[in-house]
Amino acid sequence: MIQKTEAQPHLGRSISLSDLHLGYGGRDVIAGLSLEVRAGEFIALLGQSGCGKTTILRALAGFVPVRAGRISVGGTDMSRTPPEARGMAMMFQSYALWPHMSVAQNIAYGLKLRRRPRAEIRARVAEMAALVGLGDLTARKVQDLSGGQRQRVALARALAIDPPVLLLDEPLSNLDAGIRATMRHEIRALQQRLGLTTILVTHDREEAMSMADRVVILEQGRIAQAGTPEEIYHQPASPYVARFMGLGNRLEARVEQGLLRTGNGTLPTGGLHAPQGTPEGPAEILFRAESARLGPAPGPALALSGQVVSAFYLGSAYRHEIAVGDDRILVDAPQRHQAGTPVGLHVPATALSLFPARSQTSVTGQEAAMAAIPTL
Amino acid sequence: MLRTVLTATALAALALAIFGPITNLLLWAFTETWYFPAKLPQSYGFSFWERVFRPQGNAMASLWNSLLIAALTVLVSLAVAVPAGLALGRGRLPWRMAFLFLFLLPQAFPSISVHMNIARIFYGLGLNGTFAGVVLVHAMQGMVFSVWIASAAFAAVDPALEEAAANLGARRWTVFRTVSLPLALPGLIASAIFVFLSSLDEFTGTFFVGVPDITTLPLLMYNAAMEGNYQIASITALILLVPSIAFMLVIERFLKADVLARIG
16 A cells, blocks of 8 residues: 655755845845755754844745745745745744644645545555654644644654655754754654755754754854854854854954964964954954863963852863953863862863954854853 | 621522513413412413414514524625634734724614614615615624624634645645634634624614514514513513523533633
């Protein structure tokens, strides 16, 4: 009875956004955005709320009109195609399951619209339910399911129509932390197996990095950086991205004759990560609390001296607030150092990001950091 | 002690206010003779029931008229309320509140003056004394319930549920048929019931537009009461109670509290 035992791999299509303008009312939320997505690629759109990431996703699905520019899928212009003809399956943040239908009816909806024979639909529903791990829950009502189960139904419903493109709108934000980690892994594995081109919208950088092939960080409707998770984690292109990716410590610095000076430490600028160059004059350096050390560091490092202000326990380490001159920075260490203890700390040169000081970007970077660090 | 007495007295007064008229009505319905100054009927019987339910009698004809008019009124008001509710409930329409208040307007004026003028207009159109005329008058009053309730019912449907259907390939009409309508249905049924019951009880509109060609149960009851025939009036009132109570049970049974709350 079952013709298709498993969904065929490589049904994904490439997506090309060129000079896209989107907006509501008189305001353009997205102005002049271009992005190429390979067939079968998993892209995460990462950004704070209001950065326009959901608008892009809804425009792809056809719910937000394209004001200018093009959305093409597999080489075909879809900018003016109505939502029902796009063939992109979207998973909504609220799951948007129909409460007046059973699990099976929800999954079968897209297949019924395509007028598939009843036996084929039944087989496909069972196959999809098994694929997402719903097992024998297909006869249940949607209201009787837990959050995680609803999420699986939404995924099965989207996948049932063999979509070339899967759109995920904050799919895991309504789940408990434990299930969230499992679902991340499961969605990624399914996407790989089916070869779906997938666009994920999220504000959670861990989610973006752990699931996507490429992460696109959006800042006020434009792309701040697009790259592999490793690239954006280790080589942020701007102070904004750096802050967003958790480089929470910021120190004012100066670049003088190829030498970085900050507070009481110096370091040659050669070899530092400085994507915007190292012009002479005021600069800022950014680094993570995890990458700085209280004590010596192997290799070249920026050495600073300061005094412990306070310490708190994170589980994996003790996080110390250290006064370096007038600045306060956070440094992790395996042991607790008492408040008031003078300490020498080292920031490995490889862990530093150096940017020329631009008051404007520094300010937005600061705001980003406040929003991007939900837990300490 | 005093407290208990006062409470008991208050409860008794309340019970009398509620059940007194109903008891009186029940007594009259089964009375053969009841002359002043007797406290209770002198003789009981079913002869008036026989008169009411006599196949060639006025009462049965008015009952069928009433039911037919109420059913048609429901159809007419739903035909307006579903599209109007969809447009108003989705909130995309400019002047949304103005439209909603427009449907309230006929209720704002004294109903006799409204219906007198409608009767005048209907004379010109040849609608007086026709079923169509009476149905239209009833539908105008029913519209207040049906449009407001329908727009609340459609507004309560999460737009994401409709988008999800479109996303999977459903055209606009299919989205409406498979998602919006089924989800708004409890509200629409509630509005249909309200319209049905209000049409069944309607008096002034029928009086001005329908008389003398169309007689409904409330008109029959009015005539009987004016002629001093309390038995016929009481029996008619009891007949009118049947659908009201039946639908109340339906509403209680099938419409969950959350649906009703959303309408409110």
